[in-house]
Amino acid sequence: MANRAFSTGNGPQTKLSRCSSSVGDSGTDKTKVGWTSPRDIWRNLSLRRKAELQSKRELFFKSDTVSGGGVSASVPPSAAPPAPPSTLKDALSKRSATLPEPQETNHVEANGIATKHSNSVSVDVSKPPSTAPPPTPAPPVPISAPPAPVPTPLRSTENIMKKAEHPPVAPKPDLPKIEKPKTKELDGYVGFANLPNQVYRKAVKKGFEFTLMVVGESGLGKSTLINSLFLTEVYDKDKHPGPSLRVKKTVGVETSVVLLKENGVNLTLTIVDTPGFGDAVDNSNCWQPIIDFVESKYEEFLNAESRVARKAAPPDTRVHCCLYFIAPSGHGLKPLDVEFMQRLGDKVNIIPVIAKADTMTPEECKDFKEQIMKEIGQHKIKIYDFPESTGEEGDGADVTKSLRARVPFAVVGANTVIEQDGRRIRGRKYPWGIAEVENLEHCDFLALRNMVIRTHLQDLKDVTSSVHYENYRCRKLAGLSHDGKPHRTNSNNLCPQGLMNSFMTVWNPLAQMEEEKREHDLKMEKMESEMEQIFQTKVRDKRAKLKESEAELARRHEATRRALEAQARELDERQRALNAERAAWERDTGLSLDDLRRRSLEANSKETVDGKEKKDKKKKDWSFKSVATGISI
Numbered sequence: 001m002a003n004r005a006f007s008t009g010n011g012p013q014t015k016l017s018r019c020s021s022s023v024g025d026s027g028t029d030k031t032k033v034g035w036t037s038p039r040d041i042w043r044n045l046s047l048r049r050k051a052e053l054q055s056k057r058e059l060f061f062k063s064d065t066v067s068g069g070g071v072s073a074s075v076p077p078s079a080a081p082p083a084p085p086s087t088l089k090d091a092l093s094k095r096s097a098t099l100p101e102p103q104e105t106n107h108v109e110a111n112g113i114a115t116k117h118s119n120s121v122s123v124d125v126s127k128p129p130s131t132a133p134p135p136t137p138a139p140p141v142p143i144s145a146p147p148a149p150v151p152t153p154l155r156s157t158e159n160i161m162k163k164a165e166h167p168p169v170a171p172k173p174d175l176p177k178i179e180k181p182k183t184k185e186l187d188g189y190v191g192f193a194n195l196p197n198q199v200y201r202k203a204v205k206k207g208f209e210f211t212l213m214v215v216g217e218s219g220l221g222k223s224t225l226i227n228s229l230f231l232t233e234v235y236d237k238d239k240h241p242g243p244s245l246r247v248k249k250t251v252g253v254e255t256s257v258v259l260l261k262e263n264g265v266n267l268t269l270t271i272v273d274t275p276g277f278g279d280a281v282d283n284s285n286c287w288q289p290i291i292d293f294v295e296s297k298y299e300e301f302l303n304a305e306s307r308v309a310r311k312a313a314p315p316d317t318r319v320h321c322c323l324y325f326i327a328p329s330g331h332g333l334k335p336l337d338v339e340f341m342q343r344l345g346d347k348v349n350i351i352p353v354i355a356k357a358d359t360m361t362p363e364e365c366k367d368f369k370e371q372i373m374k375e376i377g378q379h380k381i382k383i384y385d386f387p388e389s390t391g392e393e394g395d396g397a398d399v400t401k402s403l404r405a406r407v408p409f410a411v412v413g414a415n416t417v418i419e420q421d422g423r424r425i426r427g428r429k430y431p432w433g434i435a436e437v438e439n440l441e442h443c444d445f446l447a448l449r450n451m452v453i454r455t456h457l458q459d460l461k462d463v464t465s466s467v468h469y470e471n472y473r474c475r476k477l478a479g480l481s482h483d484g485k486p487h488r489t490n491s492n493n494l495c496p497q498g499l500m501n502s503f504m505t506v507w508n509p510l511a512q513m514e515e516e517k518r519e520h521d522l523k524m525e526k527m528e529s530e531m532e533q534i535f536q537t538k539v540r541d542k543r544a545k546l547k548e549s550e551a552e553l554a555r556r557h558e559a560t561r562r563a564l565e566a567q568a569r570e571l572d573e574r575q576r577a578l579n580a581e582r583a584a585w586e587r588d589t590g591l592s593l594d595d596l597r598r599r600s601l602e603a604n605s606k607e608t609v610d611g612k613e614k615k616d617k618k619k620k621d622w623s624f625k626s627v628a629t630g631i632s633i
């Protein structure tokens with residue numbers, strides 16, 4: 001890669017501009033041309049230590065997709081470098097050697113070319129020596145280039161994001177034309193060319209997450225392939241037996257998370273498997289739990305994104321890739337395969353995989369692949385479309401193209417390593433030979449692994465985020481269910497003009513407010529009826545209590561009445577007894593009570609009269625005596 005950068009005719013000039021801008025203390029070196037100073041030799045030696053870091057960076061940026069035309073397009077023709085680095089990767093590999101530390105500034109390969117290039121002169125391009133050719137400084141990275149417009153539209157969206165036939169909601173205002181910024185050459189090293197390094201360091205520190213789903217009937221070699229893909233026991237046989245050992249009557253969705261480390265890069269890998277898929281006698285709707293799982297992850301992400309207090313980057317547990325295992329029947333797709341891929345194709349990146357490819361001859365395998373691709377086309381199934389270019393050029397691009405042509409990947413999985421001719425081979429040993437897993441002549445395992453992990457992992461994540469998740473989000477906000485039908489019977493919140501043009505045309509805030517008001521009214525009505533019910537219950541309770549106390553009162557009244565009647569009867573009885581006693585007494589004495597009463601009255605009155613007469617006489621005597629004596633009373 002670096003060789004490519006230095007193999008250009010004006011390479012030294014390119015290099016010179018880098019050196020002069022990065023060293024910074026080259027005041028004394030500016031005039032030295034053509035010899036190796038001790039300092040340069042020391043630099044070369046120190047740069048060998050950079051080789052390890054460099055390889056890690058390459059590993060990281062291998063999967064980056066960078067528009068190759070961006071650089072050359074941005075450089076004005078007058079100052080066009082003869083062959084500027086065409087990809088960010090190339091530029092980065094050069095720039096990585098120009099980190100601020102003086103001993104790390106030169107870009108030199110750790111090979112024989114090192115000394116030659118380290119003889120470079122630290123010349124300030126702004127003040128070239130009189131003998132030097134006219135300066136044509138070439139920016140090592142596309143420093144001022146505006147990103148070139150992406151020529152290709154989002155993949156796999158045509159079916160959902162159909163262009164509406166109505167005019168846009170609001171006519172576009174005539175905006176003033178924005179002028180393309182002019183490219184300015186810099187007189188020295190500013191430092192923003194180090195940005196890719198910052199991004200790299202941040203990304204490595206944060207780590208990466210990837211969710212891979214495997215779907216297929218049990219026994220097709222899913223767990224074996226996953227272990228082979230990541231060269232480790234992702235499925236620990238004791239703790240986490242493969243799907244075939246967990247066959248269930250109904251389809252289940254299970255996840256297992258492992259943290260993988262490679263050259264200091266951490267990958268949190270989530271494997272989602274679906275034990276029980278396609279194993280029942282009646283497999284209708286066996287895809288539903290899988291659709292529910294995929295959508296629940298989108299829902300989680302949407303909720304995390306729409307929280308008021310949200311994280312800058314919510315955890316991404318969305319399913320980025322689904323390996324769909326096709327049985328090596330040689331007879332094309334089964335109805336279940338078609339149904340599953342049709343239903344999931346616009347929700348997740350499906351990569352079809354022919355399982356146990358060692359059970360077919362190369363010719364059979366070729367025919368089978370053709371048949372499958374034909375059926376995929378016939379049934380309008382959407383599978384993940386590997387982009388032709390990953391930003392690589394030359395051999396890398398050709399390799400990608402040839403690997404892309406191998407879809408659907410016919411794979412062989414094996415967890416055993418066999419020793420043969422001093423070589424350690426991962427493969428399946430048969431009496432007639434070894435089916436090598438990592439041999440492109442035997443199967444497409446390497447193609448699958450390279451495409452999914454090495455070159456297209458980031459693209460899988462990008463497509464998940466920008467196509468499948470966006471579609472889900474759009475459907476969700478438009479109130480549509482996963483089959484595209486309206487969620488609610490009254491879909492007032494959809495714009496009348498159409499549904500699927502863009503978020504703004506789908507979303508109608510006024511209608512949404514009305515909908516919310518309607519929901520609020522319904523809620524109030526419900527509350528009212530609930531309160532009414534509670535009131536009725538209370539009234540019923542009160543009435544029951546009143547009735548009870550009424551009955552109690554009546555009971556007590558009855559008891560009192562009975563007691564009084566008994567008393568009355570007793571009194572009557574006693575009255576009668578008294579009368580009888582009186583009658584008996586009158587009979588015995590011959591007197592009646594009336595006679596007795598009369599006599600007693602008479603006796604009383606006589607006594608009273610006698611007593612009065614005596615009193616009057618006494619009074620008279622007294623008054624006579626007093627008159628005689630002259631005393632008045």
Ligand code: GDP
Pocket residue numbers: 217218219220221222223224225242243244245355356357358359411412413414428
């Ligand atoms: P799963 O149920 O889909 O997870 O399948 P397993 O990974 O448990 O594999 C089931 C059986 O198939 C095991 O005996 C594996 O050794 C075997 N197997 C796995 N991959 C291959 C393959 O590529 N070719 C052949 N012939 N057998 C395989």
